[in-house]
Amino acid sequence: MVDVIVLGAGIVGVSTAIHLQRRGRSVLLLDRREPGRETSFGNAGIIQKEGVRPHEFPRDLKTLLRAALNFGIDIRYDPLALPSYAPALARYWWHSAPARYKRIVAEYAPLIAHAVSEHADLIAASGADNLIQKQGWFWLCRSESARDKVFAEAEMDETEYGVKHRKLDADALAEAEPDLRIRAAGALHWTEPWTVRDPGTLVDAYVALFQKLGGSVAIGDAQTLQAAETGWQVQSADGPVSAAETVLALGPWAGELTRRLGYRLPLFIKRGYHMHYRAAPGTSLNNWILDAEKGYLIAPMQRGIRLTTGAEFAAHAAPQTTMQLDRAERVARDLFPLGERIDPKPWMGARPCTPDMKPIIGPAPRHKGLWFALGHAHHGLTLGPVTGRLLAEQMTGERPFLDFSPFAATRFTS
Ligand SMILES: Cc1cc2nc3c(=O)[nH]c(=O)nc-3n(C[C@H](O)[C@H](O)[C@H](O)COP(=O)(O)OP(=O)(O)OC[C@H]3O[C@@H](n4cnc5c(N)ncnc54)[C@H](O)[C@@H]3O)c2cc1C
Numbered sequence: 357m358v359d360v361i362v363l364g365a366g367i368v369g370v371s372t373a374i375h376l377q378r379r380g381r382s383v384l385l386l387d388r389r390e391p392g393r394e395t396s397f398g399n400a401g402i403i404q405k406e407g408v409r410p411h412e413f414p415r416d417l418k419t420l421l422r423a424a425l426n427f428g429i430d431i432r433y434d435p436l437a438l439p440s441y442a443p444a445l446a447r448y449w450w451h452s453a454p455a456r457y458k459r460i461v462a463e464y465a466p467l468i469a470h471a472v473s474e475h476a477d478l479i480a481a482s483g484a485d486n487l488i489q490k491q492g493w494f495w496l497c498r499s500e501s502a503r504d505k506v507f508a509e510a511e512m513d514e515t516e517y518g519v520k521h522r523k524l525d526a527d528a529l530a531e532a533e534p535d536l537r538i539r540a541a542g543a544l545h546w547t548e549p550w551t552v553r554d555p556g557t558l559v560d561a562y563v564a565l566f567q568k569l570g571g572s573v574a575i576g577d578a579q580t581l582q583a584a585e586t587g588w589q590v591q592s593a594d595g596p597v598s599a600a601e602t603v604l605a606l607g608p609w610a611g612e613l614t615r616r617l618g619y620r621l622p623l624f625i626k627r628g629y630h631m632h633y634r635a636a637p638g639t640s641l642n643n644w645i646l647d648a649e650k651g652y653l654i655a656p657m658q659r660g661i662r663l664t665t666g667a668e669f670a671a672h673a674a675p676q677t678t679m680q681l682d683r684a685e686r687v688a689r690d691l692f693p694l695g696e697r698i699d700p701k702p703w704m705g706a707r708p709c710t711p712d713m714k715p716i717i718g719p720a721p722r723h724k725g726l727w728f729a730l731g732h733a734h735h736g737l738t739l740g741p742v743t744g745r746l747l748a749e750q751m752t753g754e755r756p757f758l759d760f761s762p763f764a765a766t767r768f769t770s
Pocket of ligand 1: 364386608
């Protein structure tokens with residue numbers, strides 16, 4: 357018997373468990389495998405302090421046509437999966453209309469504003485500073501027109517949301533990254549984000565902090581969750597565990613359990629891949645670089661240079677495909693002298709998305725003692741600790757440090 361069972365030990369579940377344990381609740385963190393080995397393991401490792409604008413559905417004809425042709429690097433879809441995606445994508449498109457999107461950004465930006473400071477708290481408490489680089493990341497611009505557009509948008513973000521940046525022209529970029537093989541038009545340097553050299557190990561450090569605070573970790577299947585006299589019960593490898601409250605933090609798997617509990621949340625996923633490479637002898641990559649016009653990212657991680665891909669719309673359980681990664685690798689080799697692949701096979705994960713681009717953080721509308729922390733899409737690593745604090749404050753009756761109403765599940769259930 358504990359006070360709270362947290363289901364799912366990704367960055368969101370672990371951060372929530374820490375914040376609850378810190379507030380005097382006894383917490384069991386349950387996952388079907390070792391913590392932090394799914395989406396929170398394989399991402400690009402950026403704590404996106406600049407990410408005030410969540411990823412919207414493209415609405416310009418050129419991008420839509422390019423996506424429809426299905427030859428791109430940034431977006432790929434499995435035609436067979438489209439019918440099951442259609443309802444959620446239609447709503448995603450609707451929410452991305454300029455006026456609606458503007459409101460969403462205004463609600464989303466306050467979460468993002470605290471992303472680095474909330475991680476800083478947990479990084480200091482868990483002694484994980486050695487995993488963190490505090491020099492921001494680069495948005496590479498191949499063409500002058502793309503550069504000028506990106507610079508203008510960054511000016512707006514600075515005016516409206518205080519997000520800081522530096523503008524690099526072609527020479528400044530070449531000086532910062534002397535081993536690039538092309539002369540790009542420049543780069544936008546987002547100066548405030550932090551980057552994580554191994555996101556899986558960061559989750560490990562947070563789990564160790566949680567255990568040091570007295571929390572326990574168990575293996576078990578969240579699908580065994582049942583309402584019980586005491587509140588909730590779940591089967592762990594060590595036997596049944598009961599608690600008055602349960603937090604559902606199952607990332608891209610949240611839909612299975614919420615559906616069983618009677619919630620029709622419009623959740624969908626965007627799959628993504630990574631691969632590590634050695635740098636060619638005598639070369640080094642100094643910064644996280646998004647090759648935005650092509651649609652992939654390269655990052656100097658602990659294991660090697662990690663290349664991450666854009667969004668793949670395919671069934672969660674469908675076999676991996678390699679075309680997006682293969683296409684990205686070809687373009688990346690023209691940008692930077694990547695050496696041989698390090699991983700035996702590509703890693704694949706799935707971003708847990710909602711059509712209005714905001715996570716769901718708060719009470720389950722029809723079940724006492726059940727809480728949701730899910731749907732963090734492209735920014736789950738960024739927002740794990742913010743979410744954990746916000747939810748723990750709601751659950752313990754503290755005054756929340758942010759307005760949580762824009763993230764309530766009721767926006768989809770009533
Ligand atoms: C290629 C790629 C790049 C990305 N880059 C970034 C980035 O740079 N910055 C950023 O902020 N975000 C990034 N993201 C998004 C981010 O990784 C996710 O939003 C985040 O990891 C989601 O965290 P989570 O804790 O919700 O889910 P997860 O990390 O997936 O955790 C869910 C947990 O639930 C467990 N689980 C599932 N089913 C069960 C069950 N039945 N019983 C028990 N346990 C179960 C799983 O084992 C898992 O441990 C990226 C994502 C991808 C795919």
